[in-house]
Amino acid sequence: MSVSGDKIRHRYDRLAPWFDSLEGFLEGLIFRRLRKRLWAQVQGEHVLEVGVGTGKNFAFYPDRARMTAIDFSPKMLEQAKRKRERKQLDVHLDLMDVQSLAYADNSFDTVIASFVFCSVPQPRKGLKEIYRVLKPGGQLLLLEHVLSSNKMMAKLMNLLNPLMVRLVGANINRQTVKNVQACPFKSILVDPTSSDMIKLIRAVK
Incomplete structure (x- = not known):
């Protein structure tokens, strides 16, 4: 379902103060463990997190890397800035859309995102921007929920998708x-331990 970036941004702005609480159960049960596995693969000196949100991944930031993180929602970014101050983290935060990155070509060793591309209006445009700003040999790490390979489940997800987009701005x-x-x-690897609907993906430029 195609929805404008402005509408999606508005929905995340609206949810920002309660976002951590809304996802708290799934975060503790499933997502935190997967985030840890994703971040364990980070390499290089300069790392970009796309879709920082409220800063849920701050706990996994590598100690020695120079960290940059972006989000297209001003209200989500405000939550991340507050969390950054509380945790005294050294991370540069930018208000920015992944579909139009204001960084030079070949800037980052790793670009990482978790549960972000469900909300990007033109995901391939955003992925091509990530490819552009990655250094040669750099890697993209993704943790994403995707359409089920089960035909019946996929049919249900497609049926429910317009409602989910209207409610939270995320395509399921x-x-x-x-x-x-x-x-x-150059190479793309989907973690073989990934589930049917949640994938850990590594792509190398």
Whole structure:
């Protein structure tokens, strides 16, 4: 379902003060463990987190890397800035859309995102921007929920998707692996332990 970036931004702005609480149960049960596995693969000196949100990944930031993080929602970024101050983290935060990154070509060793591309209006455009700002040999790390390979479940997800987009601005039926494969990455690996609907993806430029 195609929804404008402004509408999605407004929905995340609206949810920002309660976002951590809304996802608290799933975060503790599933997501935190997966985030830890994703961040364990980070390499290099300069790392970009796309879709920092409220700063849920701050606990996993590598000690020695120079960290930059972006989000397109001003209210979500405000939450991240407050959390940054409380945790006394050294991370540069920018208000920015992944579909139009204001960084030079070949800037980052690793770009990382968790549960972000469900909300990007033009995901392939955002992925191509990430490819552009990655250094040669740099890696993209993604943790994303995707359309089920089960036909009945996929049909249900497609049916429910318009409602989910209206409520929270997130598509539940994205085919993110195919979107990554449509970009000119040298190699793409989907973690074989990934579940049917939650994928850990590594792509190398």
